[in-house]
Amino acid sequence: MTRLPFTKMHGLGNNYIYVDRVTYTEPLPPYSELAKKVSNQNTGIGSDGLILILPSEVADVKMRIFNSDGSEAKNCGNGLRCVAKYAFEHGLVKEEHFSIETISGKVEAKVFPTDGGVDKVTIDMGEPILERERIPMTGGKPVETVIQETHIIEGQAYQITGVSMGNPHGIFLVENIHNIPINEIGPKLADGHDLFPEGTNVGFVEVLSDSELHYRVWERGSGITQACGTGACAAVVASILEGRLRKDELITVHLAGGDLQIEWDNASNHVWMTGAAVTICDGIFFL
Numbered sequence: 001m002t003r004l005p006f007t008k009m010h011g012l013g014n015n016y017i018y019v020d021r022v023t024y025t026e027p028l029p030p031y032s033e034l035a036k037k038v039s040n041q042n043t044g045i046g047s048d049g050l051i052l053i054l055p056s057e058v059a060d061v062k063m064r065i066f067n068s069d070g071s072e073a074k075n076c077g078n079g080l081r082c083v084a085k086y087a088f089e090h091g092l093v094k095e096e097h098f099s100i101e102t103i104s105g106k107v108e109a110k111v112f113p114t115d116g117g118v119d120k121v122t123i124d125m126g127e128p129i130l131e132r133e134r135i136p137m138t139g140g141k142p143v144e145t146v147i148q149e150t151h152i153i154e155g156q157a158y159q160i161t162g163v164s165m166g167n168p169h170g171i172f173l174v175e176n177i178h179n180i181p182i183n184e185i186g187p188k189l190a191d192g193h194d195l196f197p198e199g200t201n202v203g204f205v206e207v208l209s210d211s212e213l214h215y216r217v218w219e220r221g222s223g224i225t226q227a228c229g230t231g232a233c234a235a236v237v238a239s240i241l242e243g244r245l246r247k248d249e250l251i252t253v254h255l256a257g258g259d260l261q262i263e264w265d266n267a268s269n270h271v272w273m274t275g276a277a278v279t280i281c282d283g284i285f286f287l
């Protein structure tokens, strides 16, 4: 029997099982299979998925993320903050400012240590990807942006804005976020809809003021989660593209699990995300 050391962490309730592959190098089953096993609420540990912290040749550490259904995603905002906390607290990096490789590219992390460890992390999430073919979305011209495009879903017309933060997001700006049948629309678009050939995370946004919005999400590969970091970034970008918010403003995004601070910087065109990262427990999983 393999004894797999793990750490369970969350960013605003978006929880993953973290495995430190810099330190623990024993062979493991395929990560996709392992993700399904550890995520299972009844026979596993229970989580939104699995995150591996690996050595990198181009950055200080590397993150790979698998959703609870075993599918691999190219990026994860809440995961990046937790990886940054873990890497700093476990001595995988020595500086407070360091880089993390993801499948979608390299990002910069800054941790804010206190006596009790790292509670808050800022990630430079890079530039949002807005061209239709790179999100990826079908229909229309490959290089155009997809802003407030009307689509009929479940017999009802919705306006959708497409944004990739390394992973795809279909964002809907709505008047009242509490009236949205997220359980019905989410799964229809997330996997197997023609509009998103690789599936998508489905986000609903209610803009509350010039500096605040409310965001709910159905995540591809995991369903409803308490928070989605890349999704919160995409929600701010979509709200700016739709003329409801402005660049260079610090926006508070309210999610079911808490708040994130997001800013789309005009000069660099990068999106910055700041928020909490929390360790729940360490343990051994019997494989």
Ligand SMILES: N[C@@H](CCC[C@H](N)C(=O)O)C(=O)O
Residues within 6 Å of the ligand: 014, 065, 067, 072, 073, 074, 075, 076, 077, 078, 079, 167, 168, 201, 219, 220, 221, 222, 225, 227, 228, 229, 230, 231
């Ligand atoms: N919860 C994440 C995103 C995880 C991956 C996503 N479900 C996908 O398939 O793209 C976040 O905090 O960004």
